[in-house]
Amino acid sequence: MNIVTLLIVWVVTAISLLIISKLPLGVEIDTPGKAFLSAAVLGIVTAIVRPILSLVFAVPNLLTLDLLSGIFTFMIAVVCFSIAAWLVEGFRLRYGIWSAVIGAFTLTIINSLIYKLLGV
16 A cells, blocks of 8 residues: 555545534534544554454354354454544544444544545
């Protein structure tokens, strides 16, 4: 991944987080600056935590013949979203795990829509 792609991902994620914070989902971000910080932290947390949790979920994935792999992948996204909110002051999950679940799901959808609009 080159630096331009990394910057695009960072900006798109920050904008998506700002949009999510305006929806009544229980995801709160104080300022645009906190959204950019949160996007960076989310990226770093995902880069570190995803491989670890993928190993943890490898056995259940094999046992279910990959039928539930999407659920395990989504659970990893929720965990990363929660950790990022815990690490960044000004990024809160008002309703705890429910805000993390809805926030991670909404982040995926909004990011996808923005990438589609950008043609990326």
